[in-house]
Amino acid sequence: MPERVRIAVLQAADRRLGAAAAAAFATSFPERPLEVRLHDADAEFLDLIERLWRVLLTIEKSPHAVWTCASPEEAVQEAHAVLSLRDCSSGAEVPIPSPDEWVAWPKEEDLKFWPHQILRWVRADEHPRELLLRHSRTPMHAWIDAVVARASAQR
Numbered sequence: 001m002p003e004r005v006r007i008a009v010l011q012a013a014d015r016r017l018g019a020a021a022a023a024a025f026a027t028s029f030p031e032r033p034l035e036v037r038l039h040d041a042d043a044e045f046l047d048l049i050e051r052l053w054r055v056l057l058t059i060e061k062s063p064h065a066v067w068t069c070a071s072p073e074e075a076v077q078e079a080h081a082v083l084s085l086r087d088c089s090s091g092a093e094v095p096i097p098s099p100d101e102w103v104a105w106p107k108e109e110d111l112k113f114w115p116h117q118i119l120r121w122v123r124a125d126e127h128p129r130e131l132l133l134r135h136s137r138t139p140m141h142a143w144i145d146a147v148v149a150r151a152s153a154q155r
Helices: 018-026 043-059 072-076 108-122 129-134 139-154
Strands: 005-010 034-039 065-068 081-084
Touching: 005 072, 005 139, 018 043, 018 129, 018 139, 034 043, 034 072, 043 065, 043 108, 043 129, 081 139
Parallel strands: 005 034, 005 081, 034 065
Antiparallel strands: none
């Protein structure tokens, strides 16, 4: 198996972007598998988002690995790229697309119910079909592919 490309996702438990990022990564199949390290100051919601990542990766039969880190420093250590969800920035030379280009859902008015929806997906009360479908072909996939290509060229 090829060496994994390491990506740190900071503020991974962002209410609007966390689930969208998880779905985009789960439906992305670049040339090399990914090692995704998640961090957020909100430990409780980070745990929920990590569980969602694992559910989505399993559903999509993705080869990517994911885990949480206790500090942002730990998450970014030896990372090929850093994705910051709250300020939508990338620590890589590859610019991240604007969330308006790749996040279709949820809308602002739905955010207060969002943790409950994520929990329904994690518990398998509902299938996250719509979430995966809405984020299966987005500019985020091009960003992931560009990060993988850049990491491969540096080897």
